[in-house]
Amino acid sequence: MQILEDLSGISVLDLSGETRVATRPEVPVPVYGERIVEGFRIWDPYRSKMAALLIKSHIAGTFYKLVSDLNLSPASKILYLGAATGTTASHFSDIVPAGLVYAVEFSARSMRDLLVLCTARDNIIPILEDASCPERYGPFLEPVDLVYQDVAQRNQAEIAARNAARYLKGGGALVLMIKARSVDVTADPKAVYKAEVERLAGVEVISSADLRPYHRDHWAVVARKEVERR
Amino acid sequence: MKITTWFGYIDASTGEVSLAGGEEEAGGRLMRISEETIRSSIKASSAIGEVWAADLQPDLRKLALEAGLFAGDCEYNSALRSTALRLVKIQLRASAGAEADLLQTIEALDDLNEVINALEERLYEWSRLTDDRRLRGAALAEALAEEEGSMGELARSILALAETKSSVTKSLEAAARTIAPNLAGLAGPVLAARMISRAGGLKRLSEMPASTIQVMGAEKALFKHLRGKAPSPKHGIIYRHPAVVGTARGARGRAARALAAKLAIAARIDRYSGETDPRLKEALDRRVQEIRDRPPGRRKKRGEGKDDRSGRRRTDR
Ligand SMILES: C[S@@+](CC[C@H](N)C(=O)[O-])C[C@H]1O[C@@H](n2cnc3c(N)ncnc32)[C@H](O)[C@@H]1O
Numbered sequence: 001m002q003i004l005e006d007l008s009g010i011s012v013l014d015l016s017g018e019t020r021v022a023t024r025p026e027v028p029v030p031v032y033g034e035r036i037v038e039g040f041r042i043w044d045p046y047r048s049k050m051a052a053l054l055i056k057s058h059i060a061g062t063f064y065k066l067v068s069d070l071n072l073s074p075a076s077k078i079l080y081l082g083a084a085t086g087t088t089a090s091h092f093s094d095i096v097p098a099g100l101v102y103a104v105e106f107s108a109r110s111m112r113d114l115l116v117l118c119t120a121r122d123n124i125i126p127i128l129e130d131a132s133c134p135e136r137y138g139p140f141l142e143p144v145d146l147v148y149q150d151v152a153q154r155n156q157a158e159i160a161a162r163n164a165a166r167y168l169k170g171g172g173a174l175v176l177m178i179k180a181r182s183v184d185v186t187a188d189p190k191a192v193y194k195a196e197v198e199r200l201a202g203v204e205v206i207s208s209a210d211l212r213p214y215h216r217d218h219w220a221v222v223a224r225k226e227v228e229r230r
Numbered sequence: 231m232k233i234t235t236w237f238g239y240i241d242a243s244t245g246e247v248s249l250a251g252g253e254e255e256a257g258g259r260l261m262r263i264s265e266e267t268i269r270s271s272i273k274a275s276s277a278i279g280e281v282w283a284a285d286l287q288p289d290l291r292k293l294a295l296e297a298g299l300f301a302g303d304c305e306y307n308s309a310l311r312s313t314a315l316r317l318v319k320i321q322l323r324a325s326a327g328a329e330a331d332l333l334q335t336i337e338a339l340d341d342l343n344e345v346i347n348a349l350e351e352r353l354y355e356w357s358r359l360t361d362d363r364r365l366r367g368a369a370l371a372e373a374l375a376e377e378e379g380s381m382g383e384l385a386r387s388i389l390a391l392a393e394t395k396s397s398v399t400k401s402l403e404a405a406a407r408t409i410a411p412n413l414a415g416l417a418g419p420v421l422a423a424r425m426i427s428r429a430g431g432l433k434r435l436s437e438m439p440a441s442t443i444q445v446m447g448a449e450k451a452l453f454k455h456l457r458g459k460a461p462s463p464k465h466g467i468i469y470r471h472p473a474v475v476g477t478a479r480g481a482r483g484r485a486a487r488a489l490a491a492k493l494a495i496a497a498r499i500d501r502y503s504g505e506t507d508p509r510l511k512e513a514l515d516r517r518v519q520e521i522r523d524r525p526p527g528r529r530k531k532r533g534e535g536k537d538d539r540s541g542r543r544r545t546d547r
Binding site for chain 2: 075098100108109111112113115116118119122123124125126127128138139140141142143166167
């Protein structure tokens with residue numbers, strides 16, 4: 001095993017010729033059946049869009065820029081919208097050992113599995129709520145450094161914009177995974193994606209990438225919120 | 231104007247922060263938060279609605295730390311985490327779909343078992359034409375998974391189904407633990423789910439007398455007994471519980487009765503409060519030990535136990 005790149009707790013590894021991203025948990029046990037190699041949890045790009053984005057950025061030579069844009073530190077607070085059963089959230093949990101991941105998920109079925117993860121980790125806060133009503137989880141939250149969203153919903157850009165407006169610190173990053181088909185099944189995915197990006201009010205898009213071959217009709221958008229001027 | 235947060239109240243005009251007192255208060259507050267925020271998103275004019283519907287999020291951590299409610303970030307994080315875990319468990323238990331989902335999950339598990347058994351049997355018959363290793367079950371499927379052609383395909387399907395089974399089992403266990411933590415703790419999550427399914431829901435299970443729970447799943451034997459053709463059944467699906475199987479044959483009836491009594495209590499606690507009570511498990515273990523320590527066949531002397539146990543035993547005979 002060889003470490004090719006390493007920043008903010010995210011590593012790119014060479015595993016006998018294969019390029020993989022990984023995070024390093026305090027206790028290296030698998031969460032969703034992923035491989036453990038020398039203390040690293042290998043982050044599956046087919047199961048996690050964030051892993052797909054990271055691998056693609058490594059190949060494109062923009063890994064360092066992408067991860068710096070996320071501006072993460074071990075004590076960062078992350079708001080994760082659409083946490084599902086926690087595949088990706090578990091890696092974020094590795095990345096911020098002294099911070100918190102606020103994991104919002106509105107499906108009771110997924111939340112039951114997510115709870116198993118939340119019990120095993122001490123830095124994931126489960127929230128059973130609808131991300132399109134951000135004020136509902138206000139009584140639990142604080143301003144955060146990163147908003148990550150993967151909800152595969154019709155009004156995904158609007159949901160992201162409203163959450164970023166309310167919870168993202170000035171200068172903080174938004175990572176939005178856009179599913180081009182859940183918005184309109186018939187339209188051209190690329191056009192759908194563009195239209196969604198235009199709806200991203202209040203943040204400035206700094207990069208975007210499609211997630212082929214790992215996820216079809218998905219794009220990742222990274223944006224930054226302006227530092228508030230007084 | 232007071233606004234509600236997970237740790238207490240903030241007076242929005244003075245900025246004063248207070249910690250709500252006691253466990254009772256905290257539980258009630260959590261449910262209020264979730265109800266009020268739901269209402270506030272519809273009608274943003276209530277006192278709470280105004281603040282939480284506003285666009286900017288107050289920095290709750292900073293407010294709480296400045297008010298000295300927590301010693302530091304670590305303490306804030308861990309208190310927030312346990313509060314959130316508790317609220318989510320309450321919400322899940324309250325969500326109507328959760329139980330229906332559990333019932334489907336256990337049916338799915340039974341179906342998977344049946345299908346896997348049938349396919350493994352078929353694979354065995356088939357493999358005997360060419361293979362005399364006489365492996366069976368999962369071991370056989372694994373041995374043949376690399377083969378080409380239909381037989382290998384079948385073996386791979388069996389392995390895939392086995393994987394499905396293990397993930398269905400996992401979510402079944404998680405669901406049983408959130409819906410009925412005490413029952414799952416005593417019976418094990420899968421048996422707990424099976425009992426809820428047999429009873430037609432936690433509500434109905436919690437209304438059953440222990441004697442019904444004891445013979446649940448042994449209905450055939452029970453009716454035979456009622457027709458006068460067989461001895462009364464001593465245990466149904468709870469038979470597979472270690473408290474029963476681990477007890478000598480002669481005392482199993484008594485072990486099953488003790489177990490059923492505790493399971494009935496567990497179901498009631500789960501229906502009405504949901505707080506996990508470890509004393510239940512300790513009490514069961516103690517009772518089962520007592521039963522095992524008493525030599526088989528010897529009954530308590532009369533007058534020693536005023537409970538109905540010895541009386542009922544005699545009418546059995
Ligand atoms: C594609 S999955 C996310 C997978 C996850 N990000 C991962 O990589 O592990 C989308 C999830 O978002 C949830 N979801 C969709 N709309 C939501 C909403 N409005 N609020 C909260 N969760 C939502 C769904 O229930 C589903 O679990």
